[in-house]
Amino acid sequence: MASSPLVVGVDGRELTGRPTGTGRYLRNLLRHWRDTGDRLVCYFNGPPALDPVLDHPAVSKRPLGDGCARGLSWQERLVPPAAAADRVDVFFSPAYSCPLSLAVPRVTAVHDLSFFALPEDFAFADALRRRILVGLSLQASSRVPVCSEFTRRELARLFPGLAGKAVHVPLGPDDDLPAPAPRDEARRRLGIDGPCILTVGAILNRRCLPELLRATARLAQRHPRLVLDVVGENRTHPRLDLPRAVADLGLRDRVRLSGFVDDQGLADRYAAADAAVFLSEYEGFGLPALEAAARGVPLVVARAPSLGEIFGDAAVLVDPRDESAVAAALDRVLSDGALRERLVGSGRDLAARHSWAETARRTRKALHEAAGR
Numbered sequence: 001m002a003s004s005p006l007v008v009g010v011d012g013r014e015l016t017g018r019p020t021g022t023g024r025y026l027r028n029l030l031r032h033w034r035d036t037g038d039r040l041v042c043y044f045n046g047p048p049a050l051d052p053v054l055d056h057p058a059v060s061k062r063p064l065g066d067g068c069a070r071g072l073s074w075q076e077r078l079v080p081p082a083a084a085a086d087r088v089d090v091f092f093s094p095a096y097s098c099p100l101s102l103a104v105p106r107v108t109a110v111h112d113l114s115f116f117a118l119p120e121d122f123a124f125a126d127a128l129r130r131r132i133l134v135g136l137s138l139q140a141s142s143r144v145p146v147c148s149e150f151t152r153r154e155l156a157r158l159f160p161g162l163a164g165k166a167v168h169v170p171l172g173p174d175d176d177l178p179a180p181a182p183r184d185e186a187r188r189r190l191g192i193d194g195p196c197i198l199t200v201g202a203i204l205n206r207r208c209l210p211e212l213l214r215a216t217a218r219l220a221q222r223h224p225r226l227v228l229d230v231v232g233e234n235r236t237h238p239r240l241d242l243p244r245a246v247a248d249l250g251l252r253d254r255v256r257l258s259g260f261v262d263d264q265g266l267a268d269r270y271a272a273a274d275a276a277v278f279l280s281e282y283e284g285f286g287l288p289a290l291e292a293a294a295r296g297v298p299l300v301v302a303r304a305p306s307l308g309e310i311f312g313d314a315a316v317l318v319d320p321r322d323e324s325a326v327a328a329a330l331d332r333v334l335s336d337g338a339l340r341e342r343l344v345g346s347g348r349d350l351a352a353r354h355s356w357a358e359t360a361r362r363t364r365k366a367l368h369e370a371a372g373r
Contacts (some may be wrong), residue, residue: 001097004368004373005036005037005038005039005043006038006039006089006367006368006371006373007038007039007086007087007088007089008038008039008040008041008088008089008090008091008092009041009065009079009086009090009091009092009104009324009368010026010030010040010041010042010043010091010092010094010095011043011075011090011091011092011094012026012042012043012048012049012054012061013043013044013045013078014026014094014095015027015042015044015049015051015053016044016046016047016048016049016181017046018260019263021093021111021201021202021287022095022111023351024174024287025094025095025109025111025287026094026335027035027051027053027176028058028172028176028356028359028360029055029094029356029359029360029363030042030054030165030273031053031176031190031360032054032356032357032359032360033058034056034058034059034308035058035362036364037058037252038058038061038364038367039058040058040059040060040071041060041062041083041086041088042054042059042060042061043062043063043079043082044061044062044063044064044080044133045062045063045064045065045074045078045335046059046063046065046066046299047063048062048063049061052273054186055310060086061094062082062086064078064082065078071074072133073080074342075097075098075099075143076099076101076102078098079091080101080102080103083099083102083104084103087106088104089104089106089107089371089373090105090106090107090367090368090370090371091104091105091106091350092106092107092108092109092363093106093107093109093137093141094104094109095109095110095111096108096109096110096111096130096133096137096138097133097136097137097142097222098140098256100136100137102115102140104371105139105141105142105370105372106137106142106370107139107141107142107143107144107145107363107366107367108138108140108141109125109144109145109146109147109169109171109363109368110134110136110138110144110145110146110151110155110284111146111147111151111284111334112151112154112207112274112282112283112284112285113134113151113154113155113158113283113284114204114206115127115130115131115134116131116154116158117154117282117331118205118206118282118330119131120205121204121205121236121237122205122237123237123283127235127272127359128185134146135159138155138159138165139159139162139307141165141296141370142165142167142369142370143165143167143366143367143369143370144162144166144167145166145167145362145363145366146166146167146168146169146284147168147169147170147171147284147285148168148170148284148306148310149168149306149309150305150306150309151284151285151306152166152168152286155351167362167366168362169359169362169363169366170285170354170358170359171285171287171290171354171356171359172290172312172354172355172356172357172358172359173287173290173291173293173294173295173351173354174356175294175355175356176292177266177267177344178263178264178267179267180267180268180270180271180295181268181271182271182300183271183272185290186268186269186272187272188322190229190268190269190272192227192256192272193225194223194225194226194227195223195225195226195227195229195272195274195275195334196226196272196273196274196275197216197219197226197227197228197229197231197273197274197275197276197330197331197334198227198228198229198231198269198270198272198273198275198276198277198292198297199212199228199231199232199276199277199278199279199288200266200269200276200288200291200292201231201278201280201288202232202233202235203230203232203233203234203235203236203240203242204235204280205236205237206237206280206281206282206283207227207278207280207281208240208279208280208281208302208320208321209230209240210240210245210277210328211279211320211321211322211323212228212277212279212323213245213246213300213328214229214249214323215323215324215327215330216228216249216251216254216255216327217249217250217251218323218324218330219327219330219334220251220254223331223334224330227254227255227256228251228254228255228256229256229258229273230242230256230257230258231258231259231260231261231266231269232259232260232292233259233260234259242257243257244339248253256365258316259273267295270292270295271295273292273297274298274333274334274335275290275297275298275299275300275330275333276288276292276293276297276298276299276300277299277300277301277330278292278299278300278301278307279300279301279302279318279320279326280301280302280304280307280320281304281320282304283302283304283306283307283322284306285306285310286301286306286307286310286311289301289315289352290310290311290350290351290354291313292345292347292349293311293314293348293350294347294351294352296344296347296348297347297349298315298333298339298343298344298345298347299311299314299315299316299331299343300315300318300329301315301316301317301318301327301349302317302318302319302320303318303319303320303369304318304320308358310350311350312350313346314343314346314347314349314350315347316329316332316339316343317334
């Protein structure tokens with residue numbers, strides 16, 4: 001029997017500003033939740049986002065404050081009374097922390113636990129704040145959606161008493177990107193006339209970009225017109241001087257540090273790419289790699305627990321710290337037509353087994369269970 005509709009409070013802050021990984025996650029959930037009968041109340045710390053996913057009768061936008069209250073102050077001082085006034089039944093936080101003083105059940109998504117596993121990749125105060133706030137939020141939550149079995153195991157290892165709250169909810173490829181230009185047109189727009197390797201995602205220490213740059217220097221000796229396109233903002237700590245690293249390797253004409261690109265630019269880059277690479281040593285899921293696979297781009301990914309679990313034979317797995325192995329794997333993908341064909345087919349099959357509709361269904365089930373419906 002279907003459960004009765006809920007009023008779901010949602011922390012909507014990740015929908016403001018430039019799209020983040022968490023923002024894309026929340027946007028796709030909302031897109032599939034809007035027609036389920038639940039009422040969705042999205043809270044923002046300032047003017048509401050202009051995202052079209054919010055323009056729906058089932059979605060209410062609630063700006064709280066003037067944008068000055070942020071972080072914990074906004075979460076604890078402004079959200080609880082607003083949620084009470086809106087008669088919220090359950091509250092969803094899309095990433096790691098939730099309002100601790102809410103009087104209703106909470107569901108808090110966890111994408112990875114890197115600030116516990118790799119604290120050296122964060123400023124000391126930031127890592128400490130995250131660890132304390134996330135620990136308290138998970139204790140206060142009734143359900144904790146996690147995107148891989150690896151993250152479920154990590155949660156059980158770090159918080160043994162909370163393991164029963166974890167709900168495995170895999171992610172899906174973004175099916176709302178604009179249509180790409182035809183491959184030849186996309187390559188012309190981007191000025192690409194040789195092999196193109198694409199890597200997408202925020203640049204973090206654990207994603208081994210220095211090793212990828214050195215692998216590219218090796219690979220360029222065999223592929224003189226090679227281009228490596230690096231899409232994502234630099235969030236390394238301590239901050240890496242990436243333009244300097246590129247120049248020191250003599251790769252100014254071979255590496256593009258594209259930073260943030262909009263959805264059309266991302267779609268065109270998938271169309272133009274000959275291979276995609278994702279070298280994260282520690283990852284909850286690896287959504288950029290799944291999105292590349294969905295668009296028929298053959299993959300090279302790190303031999304890391306969650307990536308091996310998710311991608312299996314749909315990618316070439318490699319030690320991300322071994323630049324010679326990375327270069328050799330990419331060379332195989334660029335040069336071996338049979339391997340490319342196998343990876344494209346298995347990648348598309350893998351992507352077809354994941355969908356945001358299913359992610360939204362499982363997450364909504366967790367919300368209804370938390371609310372006792």
